[in-house]
Amino acid sequence: MSGKVVLHYFDGRGKMESIRWLLAAAGVEFEEVIITKREQYVKLMNDGALMFQQVPLVEIDGMQIVQTKAIMNYIAGKYNLYGKDLKERALIDMYTEGTIDLMDLMMLYYFFSEDKQKRLSDIEQKAKERFLPVFEKGLANSDFLVGNQLSRADVHLLETTLMLQELFPTILSTFPKIQAFQERMKALPRISKFLQPGSARKPPSDEVYVKTVKEVLSHLFK
Template identity: 45%
Template sequence: MESRPKLHYPNGRGRMESIRWALAAAGVEFDEEFLETRDQLQNLQNGECLLHKSLPILEIIGLRIGENGFSNNFLDTHLGFRLYGNYLTKIDMYVEGTLDLLEMIIMHPFLKPDDKEKDVVGMTQKAILRYFPVFEKILRDHGQTFLVGNQLSLADVILLQTILALEELVPNILASFTYLQEYSVKISNIPTIKKFLAPGSKKKPPPDDVYVKTVYTVFAPL
């Protein structure tokens, strides 16, 4: 690889955090350029190298790929990921399902204060009644460490990201899911992921008011 990937996004989690997780889990070092103004975003969108006009933007091999062009298969091909294996369809299915829940977590900081408590209750119910039972059953039935096959996949990375983000809001959310508790510990201790979870890494903290304000500034209408 000629150069390290470069990420363009406000200094916070959002939809970029999953890309950070994936890169880190694959052991790929990356750089970041944090967007703080609407002009910075406009300059990127006006650039000739940008394939799409939306964030997050991943800059790699001379291209700037916006959210609509972000492809796990693309990353797998160009970064030499070992996050897929031979079960692409099943992994994609698990990833897409988990992203539905993760999207709710991403949008939570932007809700009005009066709506946040209700939103946490809604996320908790969906996680406990719809999403977590599926993954609990998968892990119980096949008795393996990973969701698919015998190696780490993007499905594991996105699920762990979602679990840990939910635990920040609801610390005991895995109380009824023994297999997911064990799974979370095992995946968290994979060396590349453990490094990413350690203090001082490029993993972003929970969104605060500064991050929310910055996002509104960057995405302000022209």
């Protein structure tokens, strides 16, 4: 195993995208092994690399780490994106879980062909009524969600709100604190670099990505 950080996943966002965002925010360069065939996935399982037969898989510091939350917890802790104490970490975790819940709704949207408009309406309603007001309040008196420095919660919030705007361009019109937060975050050099064309950031899911995931993980879509 090399000393470089290596990501094993599909050529799309999915569960790996938040990991890419965290690594980018930490200024960590990484390589990607793109999974396009079921044989690659089966080999990872046979090699014992997938503890629970799931990707993402990240090779870092001589370890093969699976389970998305475990991966992100490790990266956040290693690169000082996890607050200054346990109390801040608890708040960061709460905000993070909220962003993950919202992102999961958007990720699943691309995998279902039926009731697309109903699913979109459900995402928009939940975002406006359940999630965004919490983040707007959290940013009322600070540049960051928790404490006085950048944390993983901020990185996840930027990722989430940018995803929302891809689906609903005006959704932040009544959330001025989040809008201002976005601009501050996008001005950070490492974030700005990740948002430029040609970076490791992946585009929204398309039919090719969905088809590949369903073929590779065919046992989950029977």
